[in-house]
Amino acid sequence: MNNIYKRIHSEIKKYDKIVIARHIGPDPDALGSQFGLKELIKTNFPNKKVYCVGASVAKFKFMGTLDKFNESWYDDALLIVTDTPDIKRVDGLDPTRFKHKIKIDHHPAVDNYCDIEFVDDTASSASQLIIELAFNTRMKFNTKAAEDLYIGLVSDTNRFMYSYTTAKTFELVSKLIKKTKLNFTTLYEELYLRPFKEIKFQGYLATHMNITDNGLGYLYLPDKILKEYDMDASTANNMVSGFNYIEELYAWVIFSEDKVNDNIRGSIRSRGPVINTVAQEFNGGGHAMASGVRLKTMEEMDKLIKALDKKVLEYKKEKRQ
Numbered sequence: 277m278n279n280i281y282k283r284i285h286s287e288i289k290k291y292d293k294i295v296i297a298r299h300i301g302p303d304p305d306a307l308g309s310q311f312g313l314k315e316l317i318k319t320n321f322p323n324k325k326v327y328c329v330g331a332s333v334a335k336f337k338f339m340g341t342l343d344k345f346n347e348s349w350y351d352d353a354l355l356i357v358t359d360t361p362d363i364k365r366v367d368g369l370d371p372t373r374f375k376h377k378i379k380i381d382h383h384p385a386v387d388n389y390c391d392i393e394f395v396d397d398t399a400s401s402a403s404q405l406i407i408e409l410a411f412n413t414r415m416k417f418n419t420k421a422a423e424d425l426y427i428g429l430v431s432d433t434n435r436f437m438y439s440y441t442t443a444k445t446f447e448l449v450s451k452l453i454k455k456t457k458l459n460f461t462t463l464y465e466e467l468y469l470r471p472f473k474e475i476k477f478q479g480y481l482a483t484h485m486n487i488t489d490n491g492l493g494y495l496y497l498p499d500k501i502l503k504e505y506d507m508d509a510s511t512a513n514n515m516v517s518g519f520n521y522i523e524e525l526y527a528w529v530i531f532s533e534d535k536v537n538d539n540i541r542g543s544i545r546s547r548g549p550v551i552n553t554v555a556q557e558f559n560g561g562g563h564a565m566a567s568g569v570r571l572k573t574m575e576e577m578d579k580l581i582k583a584l585d586k587k588v589l590e591y592k593k594e595k596r597q
């Protein structure tokens with residue numbers, strides 16, 4: 277494992293041009309690891325050209341500006357993909373067309389699609405792995421690198437609350453704050469600032485959530501409702517995290533109609549039952565307690581709801597024994 281830091285560092289050293297990608301529908305960890313790594317490379321190797329690609333999300337514009345992908349980069353750039361276990365979810369480019377690629381990720385392994393795979397599913401976030409990489413290769417941080425990576429880590433752990441938060445997480449964060457004198461409390465003003473329409477929408481979600489006898493919450497959001505509340509599907513799905521620590525819910529899922537991609541996007545969360553195995557049966561994936569799926573039909577959606585409900589029941593039975 278120790279060598280992996282050196283191997284990544286020497287690859288970065290070799291290339292004049294580096295492209296950094298991450299998954300579709302980026303969250304702050306995807307963007308934080310992407311932009312944070314770019315800032316680190318620019319700080320330590322000022323002559324290199326570093327590009328961050330993928331579609332931008334209005335909500336997270338404050339984290340940085342993305343570059344438009346140029347086909348010529350396939351020929352001469354090093355590709356680094358962060359926070360993305362499966363090749364089909366890499367946003368904005370085709371990884372197979374690069375000669376050399378590196379993956380830095382904290383999800384359970386799905387595809388082995390890079391020459392160097394720095395994968396640790398005990399890490400809280402991809403951002404945590406970048407911080408670890410930087411300390412182990414003595415890379416210097418500028419302020420933006422420290423901020424981006426802190427935001428990514430804090431967001432993926434939901435403020436150090438999820439079980440992926442470990443002593444190592446705190447050690448790395450402590451070192452990051454000490455070394456960079458990061459003023460972290462002011463970062464929350466941007467990360468957690470939200471328009472009132474989101475609160476109204478949260479009210480809609482709470483009012484319309486269906487709850488089964490076993491304790492599965494589920495809700496389908498047709499495009500019409502998203503429009504009425506002026507919400508995009510990704511913001512709506514991200515709000516699923518707000519339903520944790522509710523007595524009546526062991527697992528919960530929010531579906532939204534994605535008219536652009538002509539499918540149904542589902543975000544599943546849990547506070548006990550392992551739900552990623554169920555998501556995998558429906559071609560989705562993710563973490564044990566936080567997964568996602570893309571479905572084609574309402575029938576599939578009904579099947580998934582039933583499968584999740586069964587999983588909740590099994591979990592409760594196991595707990596009682």
Ligand SMILES: [Mn+2]
Binds near residue numbers: 306359401432
């Ligand atoms: Mn992540």
